[in-house]
Amino acid sequence: xxxxxxxxxxxxxxxxxxxxxxxxxxxxxxxxxxxxxxxxxxxxxxxxxxxxxxxxxxxxxxxxxxxxxxxxxxxxxxxxxxxxxxxxxxxxxxxxx
Numbered sequence: 533x534x535x536x537x538x539x540x541x542x543x544x545x546x547x548x549x550x551x552x553x554x555x556x557x558x559x560x561x562x563x564x565x566x567x568x569x570x571x572x573x574x575x576x577x578x579x580x581x582x583x584x585x586x587x588x589x590x591x592x593x594x595x596x597x598x599x600x601x602x603x604x605x606x607x608x609x610x611x612x613x614x615x616x617x618x619x620x621x622x623x624x625x626x627x628x629x
Contacts, residue, residue, distance in 0.1 A: 533561070533563040533564065534557070534560045534561040534563065534565070535564075535565045535566075535567060536553075536554075536557045536564070536565070536566050536567065537566075537567040537569065537570055538550065538566060538567070538568055538570065538571050539570040539571070539572075540570070540572055541571070541572055541573045541574075541578075542568075542571050542573070542574045542575075542577075542578030542581065543573055543574065543575045543577055543578055544575060544576075544577035544578075546578075547577040547578060547580075547581050550578075550581060551581055551584075551585075554566070554581070554585045555588070558585065558588060558589055558592065558594060558596075561594075562593070562594050562595065563594070563595045564589065564594055564595065564596045564597070565596070565597050565598070565599060566582075566585075566596065566597075566598050566599070567598075567599050567600070568598055568599065568600035569600050571600070582598065586598075
């Protein structure tokens with residue numbers, strides 16, 4: 533399994549750059565994991581990017597999972613159908629620090 537750790541902000545200010553990195557990452561294998569434990573901030577642009585990458589992976593027949601280890605760092609409101617957009621319940625696993 534190939535793994536990528538996103539560090540810093542995942543916001544409107546970094547989404548274009550992160551999109552380039554994430555699309556390239558999709559080409560590195562068929563079983564992929566994106567680790568969000570070092571994301572310091574995420575906004576709706578960041579969430580949209582993750583949803584987009586998840587859909588792109590599915591359309592390409594790739595298995596993609598997201599992991600995060602500190603929910604408190606990601607001060608993201610619960611959004612309707614957010615879990616549905618990411619598929620299985622285990623899409624996010626986290627440990628509180």
